[in-house]
Amino acid sequence: MIGVLFASAATLLLLTGFIQDYMRLRCLPRLARPDISTAPQPYVSLLIPARNEAHTIARCLDGTLRQTYPAYEVIVVDDGSTDATPLILSRYAERERQLRVVASAPLPRGWIGKCHACQQAATAARGEWLLFLDADTVPQPTLIAALLTHAQRQNFDMLTIFPFLELGSFWERLVMPPFQALIYTLFPLARLNAPDARPDEIVANGQCILVRREVYQQIGGHGAVHSEVLEDVRLAQTARASGFRVGAAMGQQDLRVRMYTNGREVLEGLTKNAVAGYRSGGSRSFWAGARQVGLAVGPPDLLIWGGVLVAMQGDVSAWAVLLHGLLVTMIAISFWIWLLRRFYELPWGYALLWPLGVLSYSFIALHSLWRVHSGRGVIWKGRTYVGK
Numbered sequence: 431m432i433g434v435l436f437a438s439a440a441t442l443l444l445l446t447g448f449i450q451d452y453m454r455l456r457c458l459p460r461l462a463r464p465d466i467s468t469a470p471q472p473y474v475s476l477l478i479p480a481r482n483e484a485h486t487i488a489r490c491l492d493g494t495l496r497q498t499y500p501a502y503e504v505i506v507v508d509d510g511s512t513d514a515t516p517l518i519l520s521r522y523a524e525r526e527r528q529l530r531v532v533a534s535a536p537l538p539r540g541w542i543g544k545c546h547a548c549q550q551a552a553t554a555a556r557g558e559w560l561l562f563l564d565a566d567t568v569p570q571p572t573l574i575a576a577l578l579t580h581a582q583r584q585n586f587d588m589l590t591i592f593p594f595l596e597l598g599s600f601w602e603r604l605v606m607p608p609f610q611a612l613i614y615t616l617f618p619l620a621r622l623n624a625p626d627a628r629p630d631e632i633v634a635n636g637q638c639i640l641v642r643r644e645v646y647q648q649i650g651g652h653g654a655v656h657s658e659v660l661e662d663v664r665l666a667q668t669a670r671a672s673g674f675r676v677g678a679a680m681g682q683q684d685l686r687v688r689m690y691t692n693g694r695e696v697l698e699g700l701t702k703n704a705v706a707g708y709r710s711g712g713s714r715s716f717w718a719g720a721r722q723v724g725l726a727v728g729p730p731d732l733l734i735w736g737g738v739l740v741a742m743q744g745d746v747s748a749w750a751v752l753l754h755g756l757l758v759t760m761i762a763i764s765f766w767i768w769l770l771r772r773f774y775e776l777p778w779g780y781a782l783l784w785p786l787g788v789l790s791y792s793f794i795a796l797h798s799l800w801r802v803h804s805g806r807g808v809i810w811k812g813r814t815y816v817g818k
Contacts (some may be wrong), residue, residue: 435755462682464575474502475557479547481509483565493569507547545652564637568686587674588641590634592682601693608787616718629671636662701798726788729759
């Protein structure tokens with residue numbers, strides 16, 4: 431009888447968690463459709479830091495240089511690339527008048543490379559609005575228009591979006607969806623858009639940040655967060671703490687990104703972010719992670735427990751526990767199938783691997799903590815970061 435009561439309580443908790451996540455994902459704010467026919471058309475500077483991006487920069491430039499919005503420039507800062515990135519940039523600059531390429535100055539002591547590159551790009555920019563994009567993104571022709579339309583309608587001073595995440599290799603498909611689910615749990619976008627949102631509830635995605643130039647300058651630009659690995663989150667939190675309106679939306683129709691291409695890159699990239707993310711979210715990060723682990727391993731654990739009880743006892747109570755496990759596991763798999771198809775266009779079979787993906791990211795986070803606390807730091811694109 432005690433086993434049935436425990437199974438009932440566990441089932442209720444798990445179902446509550448899945449319902450909360452389903453409602454949260456269904457209510458994610460979406461980027462407005464572009465409207466530039468009657469709206470003001472301020473000049474926009476599109477700014478891209480690039481370091482060893484030979485395999486991605488061409489796709490990024492092809493998108494940025496084909497915008498339907500009429501008033502914009504593109505500035506790329508080559509951040510000491512040692513691959514073919516400078517050659518590719520020079521070829522584009524020869525034929526594209528909207529594009530300017532800036533060679534980065536030496537990295538100052540205490541600065542994160544991306545922050546330094548973004549600060550230099552902003553200094554060279556002429557736009558009333560600054561749009562920071564990562565070099566691995568693929569903008570659709572409507573991107574600038576959609577961002578400006580949304581920001582002006584909502585009266586945002588800073589707007590960030592989450593793009594469609596392209597996932598090719600097995601490890602990308604396994605780990606990245608649970609990682610993003612953790613982000614949406616830790617920083618609910620609906621709460622972020624609320625006028626009374628606290629600074630610690632604010633998040634930004636450095637892959638795409640639109641900000642008024644005057645706001646960027648008032649908060650000190652990337653110089654104010656120059657030593658932060660999660661410079662995007664800190665920049666948005668600094669803006670909110672200064673009284674400016676910060677918003678976020680899903681922008682899958684207007685921006686795509688391929689963050690990593692194999693398991694090694696997934697490990698290095700998420701290791702870089704894990705400790706900084708924990709320090710940014712504090713205890714909220716721990717509890718959000720624990721919640722995700724519970725929702726991932728709870729259903730199969732309950733099902734296995736029920737199976738063991740049936741094999742050992744075979745009474746009514748044992749069968750009741752097994753039925754609870756079967757019910758919650760079916761609901762969990764159905765939810766994961768919906769999530770993976772809706773946001774990532776992945777085959778349903780990856781839903782069966784969701785618990786493994788959650789545990790894999792948990793390992794990456796623990797690995798990151800160990801590297802930082804042992805003094806080894808984390809390595810990204812040839813630079814070592816000790817965590818911040």
